[in-house]
Amino acid sequence: MVNTDLLSWLWQFFSQRGGELSGIVGLSLMVSGSAVIIGAVLGVPLGALLGLKKFPGRELLLRIIYTLMSLPPVLAGLVVYLIFARSGPLGFLDILFTPPVMVIAQVLLATPIITALSSAAIAAKEKLAMDTARTLGASERQAAWMVIKEARTGILAGIMTGFGRAFGEVGAVMLVGGNVRYQTRVLTTSIVLETRQGNYEFAIVLGLILLLLSFVVSSVLLKIDDSKLR
Amino acid sequence: MPEPLFELIDVVKKYDERTVLRVKDLQLDGNKIYAILGPNGAGKSTLLKLLNMLEKPTSGRIIFQGVDLNRAGEAARLRMRRQMCMVLQNTYMFDTSVYQNVAYGLQLRGVRGAELERRVKEALSFVGLSDFGSRRAIKLSGGETQRVALARAVAIRPQVLLLDEPTANLDPDSVALIEKLVRRVHESTGATVLIITHNLFQAQRIADEAILLYNGQVIERAPINQFFTNPQSEITRRFVSGRMVY
Numbered sequence: 001m002v003n004t005d006l007l008s009w010l011w012q013f014f015s016q017r018g019g020e021l022s023g024i025v026g027l028s029l030m031v032s033g034s035a036v037i038i039g040a041v042l043g044v045p046l047g048a049l050l051g052l053k054k055f056p057g058r059e060l061l062l063r064i065i066y067t068l069m070s071l072p073p074v075l076a077g078l079v080v081y082l083i084f085a086r087s088g089p090l091g092f093l094d095i096l097f098t099p100p101v102m103v104i105a106q107v108l109l110a111t112p113i114i115t116a117l118s119s120a121a122i123a124a125k126e127k128l129a130m131d132t133a134r135t136l137g138a139s140e141r142q143a144a145w146m147v148i149k150e151a152r153t154g155i156l157a158g159i160m161t162g163f164g165r166a167f168g169e170v171g172a173v174m175l176v177g178g179n180v181r182y183q184t185r186v187l188t189t190s191i192v193l194e195t196r197q198g199n200y201e202f203a204i205v206l207g208l209i210l211l212l213l214s215f216v217v218s219s220v221l222l223k224i225d226d227s228k229l230r
Numbered sequence: 231m232p233e234p235l236f237e238l239i240d241v242v243k244k245y246d247e248r249t250v251l252r253v254k255d256l257q258l259d260g261n262k263i264y265a266i267l268g269p270n271g272a273g274k275s276t277l278l279k280l281l282n283m284l285e286k287p288t289s290g291r292i293i294f295q296g297v298d299l300n301r302a303g304e305a306a307r308l309r310m311r312r313q314m315c316m317v318l319q320n321t322y323m324f325d326t327s328v329y330q331n332v333a334y335g336l337q338l339r340g341v342r343g344a345e346l347e348r349r350v351k352e353a354l355s356f357v358g359l360s361d362f363g364s365r366r367a368i369k370l371s372g373g374e375t376q377r378v379a380l381a382r383a384v385a386i387r388p389q390v391l392l393l394d395e396p397t398a399n400l401d402p403d404s405v406a407l408i409e410k411l412v413r414r415v416h417e418s419t420g421a422t423v424l425i426i427t428h429n430l431f432q433a434q435r436i437a438d439e440a441i442l443l444y445n446g447q448v449i450e451r452a453p454i455n456q457f458f459t460n461p462q463s464e465i466t467r468r469f470v471s472g473r474m475v476y
Contacts, residue, residue: 128322134284135316135392136335136382139308146334150325 013205020182025209028186031099032167035106039162043111044155047118048148052126062119068112074171080105081175097178102186105172110162117161121154122147156225160218167214233296235260235390235422236281241290243276251276251446253290260389263416263423265437265454267430267469272443274426275319278392281424282316283307312339315383316392321375323367328359328378331367335386353385357411373404380411391415393425397432409436430470434458442466
């Protein structure tokens with residue numbers, strides 16, 4: 001049975017705060033989406049290099065990346081804050097408390113995850129897929145590309161995990177974004193704020209929207225993965 | 231006398247400091263089926279990988295159709311590798327359709343459109359898997375996987391077919407089918423086939439010549455009947471009579 005109180009509450013809620021909510025959702029998707037795209041552009045090729053090639057310093061680089069996978073968001077935020085604060089080395093850019101610096105903070109969080117999971121996925125396929133492609137006449141570059149294609153599920157899992165990390169974190173965007181209404185407020189920082197103010201219903205709605213969006217993004221990425229069987 | 235297809239001169243292959251292959255002189259002629267025999271660790275797979283240019287020898291020369299592979303540039307090596315096809319011991323199917331698996335080698339050689347489709351279908355028909363084109367390759371059974379691996383090779387129409395234990399772990403029906411297909415490939419295209427096998431009966435059934443490797447060295451190379459009925463080496467005698475203790 002439909003709860004009419006709930007429906008009327010939702011109606012009232014969306015009519016009063018729908019505009020603000022859509023802005024928060026849009027900014028959240030824009031910031032985390034941009035961070036993951038940049039993280040994938042940086043992380044997948046680096047992961048491919050680490051997965052396919054043996055070179056001096058590879059082990060050390062892998063260890064650093066694995067360490068950065070567990071970088072606390074608030075620490076990432078602090079580092080970015082210090083860099084872009086007025087007295088920091090890039091303070092002259094004057095972008096602290098704006099969405100671009102929030103993207104940079106989330107790139108720091110997402111890229112190590114995308115790199116490490118891509119590298120592991122590619123390394124797992126490297127020997128057999130590479131040799132098979134070469135036996136069929138692939139050049140080194142063609143064989144490497146085939147290995148990356150074969151590792152696509154693992155790479156997508158890395159991108160999804162990276163997105164989850166960026167979309168769900170609160171410490172970094174709170175520090176560098178400042179949670180400014182209509183400007184840098186995203187879903188996670190809104191949840192913190194609304195909870196502190198005792199607006200639990202709004203906080204729960206925001207939480208549900210966050211989960212729903214994560215579900216939609218994951219479904220789209222999995223659909224891309226399925227399409228490889230042509 | 232015709233030029234040998236392959237010639238190996240003082241070829242040594244080492245992994246770290248361990249020597250796994252040491253071939254002083256070996257010539258392989260075209261249009262024959264060779265059975266490569268020997269116990270595990272004898273250097274059989276290494277030999278095929280060197281011939282297929284998947285690996286480079288530590289020292290020595292491998293000459294293919296008169297060209298020294300050491301002196302050939304990357305482009306030339308790729309061109310020569312594309313005249314061969316190797317089916318690896320651990321057959322790997324790309325995670326896509328059977329059709330795409332078979333088409334891959336042809337696409338690398340620039341075959342497109344109707345010609346591509348015709349040759350893929352022809353290859354699948356050859357191995358008796360005409361209806362398998364749209365199946366997901368990684369979901370096939372062991373026997374079907376080996377047949378698709380053979381179809382990938384057949385589609386390319388290689389001059390040299392290198393098979394590393396293509397019937398290992400298959401049931402007797404699948405073994406018989408793969409053997410029949412290997413012979414048909416050889417007879418219909420004239421491809422030289424090098425097949426690694428632990429099955430001495432299989433070697434007798436399909437090969438023209440046998441090469442026995444032991445501790446990385448060629449112990450004996452002889453026409454198949456002579457190899458089994460009148461072996462020259464004591465090691466070969468022990469091997470064919472099943473008395474070799476590995």
